[in-house]
Amino acid sequence: MARIPLMPVTDSMFLIGESREHPMHVGGLQLYTLPDDAGPDYLSRIYHTLVADEQSVQPLFRRRPRRPVSSLGQWSWTTDHQLDMEYHVRLSALPRPGRVRELLELTSRLHGSLLDRHRPLWEFHLIEGLEGNRFATYSKVHHALMDGVSSLILANRALSADPSTMDMPPVWAVPPMDRPSTSDGSGPLAVLESLRSTAADLAGVLPAVVKNANIALREQASVLPFQAPRSIFNVQITGARRFAAQAWSVDRIKSIRRATGATLNDVVLAMCSGALRRYLLDLGALPDRPLIAMVPVSLRAKQKNTEASGNSVGAILVNLGTDLEDPAERFTQIQSSAQVAKRSLAELSPLQILALSGMTMAPLAFAPIPGFVKLTPPPFNLIISNVPGVPKPLYWNGARLQGMYPLSIPYDGQALNITITSYADNLQFGLTGCRRNVPHLQRLLVHLEESLSELEKATL
Template sequence: MVTPIDPTSAAFLLAENRSQPMHVGGLQLFENPEGAGRGYTRRMYEAMTDVAEVRPLFLKHPHRSLSTAGQLVWREDEQFDLEHHVRHSALPKPGRIRELLNLCGRLHSTRLAWERPLWESTVIEGLRDGRVALYTKTHHALLDGISAMRLMQSVLSTDPDQRDMPAPWGVRPEHSRTPEPAADVPADLFRHALSTGLGLTAEAAGLPAALIRTLNAGVRNETSAVSFHAPRTIFNERITGSRRFAAQDWPIERLRAIGKASGATINDVVLAMCSGAVRQYLLELGELPQAPLVAMVPVGLNAKQSHVASADGGNAVGAVMCRLGTDLDDPAARLATIQQSMSDGKVALSSMTPLQIVAMSALGQAPAILPPLLRLQGIVRSPYNLIISNVPGPRTTHYWNGAKMVGTYPLSIPINGMALNITCTSYDGKMGFGLTGCRRTVPHLQRLLIHLDAEVSALEKAVGA
């Protein structure tokens, strides 16, 4: 079966090269069930490969040839080999988290081959505390990070005694089957707008005004979907294909207390943690610019009702270029700057319709996305310094066939001119940070974890939490 590849997915495929693999990843940690025994990890791997039927999503791979007129299409792999995609690995002694993160960094560095479905998963044993890890990577053309997380959640259970949960790539029984992950919201909204003549006309009529407002705000250095004032840093250089990964989590209650004491959201507190950590990291290297760094922050908001608003309330996803206040020494002042910047950005986007939000956010990200696609790195200046995103996850404890998931950490995509990506996800009362960076361009990445921890304490002291 052959199906066309949509333009967004095709762009992720075409932008890929050896220095910037375009896949997202996830690391989950599990505690063995009671009485599991020494061979449990092997049995877990065997259960992951003992799949009667694989979901269609995990069987397709990109293809183009003369028969497709040079166009990219999805084609089902007629020689699908599940054992190629699901691997079993072990850590060297002493089996610390450090060895696990090093392995994930290496696994995340290699490209996925087009001649096979664009995903791989590795069951990892050898942690000295007995836990089992699962690292999975999926090409962004196939799934985005949010969809990948929802897919993982769909095969987990809140019941520790349930034993019929399939692997994420396995088809579930009819009585409990979940739908395939949906495409990202902006692409859905855009396609819907294109298919609705009246909606497209109404939306497009407001685009010039939205464009002028957005560009004016960017020129005046006000927070919007466009930035013209990001300073150049060591993060905004050409990168290699090698990756380093660092991960840690903090109790959400600590972050919530900081937010309550300062009137900030948890996302504001996450951004303030990143701001303080990046500031100290760059200070140590003697690379902190005088101007404040700018982060691209994906946000969800209720867009103004329009002819193309979605039926469930018009939710849309946009991008805010947030000033991080890295030029300020006081943690409370950095947090206040971030609060104001995010508030201004959300107000600017909430005045737009969904299609306008998509268009303005795409405009703001174009200088970062188009150079890799058109091979123009170094010609166009980066519009922001790094990406910081926060993806909500399950609030309660989840299990896979009795194995308790005790941590989940996202791995994302550094690109040329954007060597550091910080993605966070909440789970079971903790906020897990996943830091993915170019191994050469971002040296000693793990030091950012030390600075993140110090910044939580600094924020607590600064706001009296």
């Protein structure tokens, strides 16, 4: 009997927790400048080329979820041998005047719709009609298939630093990274070794919990789950989404980093903190206690297997100091809190970090239960994620990539998600919120600029 490729729990949890109100996919919006010699049918020709080439689709993008009886209900992957490329790859046009505003409205609608579980869990949209001699692409992939870091790895492999390189393969046609061995690691000895290693790792989880609790008691900057105040973000959400995006110069943020000795991520968190404080003050909804951010931490650098699929993300909690009016004091609070959180994970294995992070994230699994969000304090107030990008300009079939903006997942009790990635000389901010419960989301972009200027005045 053929072995059923069971899905890891860290991946299947995103299928288990999905509903119409809670789409569980990540996405990306890319803006391109058309090549000088592009004709009126430039995108149409690319579209027809993409949908005509089904044979080059790699196995990862043929995976379809299923729950066979023989797996006792656990999710597994099966291969779709009847892939419909015209379903997965779509060509759209913006209504006039084709501003970024119309593009973001379209992207918001696309990001709010569920992926079809009867097909491989991904879509790719070519979008024409954008002013300024530009076009865009929007892609989404289910979080059960890959995390944000994985999707960015694959996206970068499909681009070139050479503008003259044509006929670049799409993301789904890029082969996976070479592996040192052809073994699938499923033999009896490999399974026994994996079980032994897993048991040893999990035995260290309880001591890690105790250690973190002791750190929290000793160090004021440490944060534990459920210390966050209730805010307008910590409510039940709807399925509709609103998306806002903008880029800021990396040089501005690095100047603050150099002046303060902080990390780049510390500066980004401080920038978000100031913006959130201003936004909530405008709404008359700023809590007296500081907002707490859950900050994902990629574990791929700690792992031997760096395959761009699945999920390999831990989590730390950071005090954003939004109760402090002075930007320098807020920045110090954020820096101290982040340092303590990172130290608590430094000596743990990836599996131990995943288990510990799972305890932090576990309340999100219960959030859809009626009354849970209202009756329990939030484990944290929002997710702020910084995904490393690429430092140089990239091209796709001669078109220059102008910007790439990440879209992520709001949850029940977590109505706002801020995800950042770097590209060339900029940091690209993507803000994804529940359309009903996060009003005037675009105002946060103005507040992010004000917050960065405030930090520059306070530190430079």
